[in-house]
Amino acid sequence: KAGVTQTPRYLIKTRGQQVTLSCSPISGHRSVSWYQQTPGQGLQFLFEYFSETQRNKGNFPGRFSGRQFSNSRSEMNVSTLELGDSALYLCASTGTGWSEQYFGPGTRLTVT
């Protein structure tokens, strides 16, 4: 069974631009969660989608948004990029019930 995939793997953007990251969960998984990982703050929860609906949202500004499609693939968007948005963005998929989350390889975003 294929794992969680994320594209692109690396991205360099300029302040003020916007970016869209994509995540395809494990086949059959309907929940996708997004996390931001930085050296100073560690792994922080951004939001979770289940059946195309956002179920929970972390403490991030409105510049961070996401969506989920009917095939469970998810995208997250960051608008008006700031230098502090440079981070590894990880998505994780979860199967039925309260099971463990499996992470994708991440997208390394660098904002210059």
Place this chain on the structure above:
Amino acid sequence: EDKVVQSPLSLVVHEGDTVTLNCSYEVTNFRSLLWYKQEKKAPTFLFMLTSSGIEKKSGRLSSILDKKELFSILNITATQTGDSAIYLCAGSNYGGATNKLIFGTGTLLAVQP
């Protein structure tokens, strides 16, 4: 506010040593405690613990949860250089039918030959 605290922050050991990593948590409506290993990129799943006092084991790794004292430990016996990584623990809760995980900052383990 929910929080997860790991200790030590970093650890250097020699191959063959046994290490114990600690994780304490304060998570509202606690459901489970998860351990992950992170080397270069994505955290890889190790254990999920939901019941107190029941040890989970996988090869040289084992973990146990104490829901009364709100902590978990991860043991690694006969360490190898391949065990060098950041070990993350995370708590999950029942709030809002969500799969949100609250992560600790991790323990950086370096195993020297």
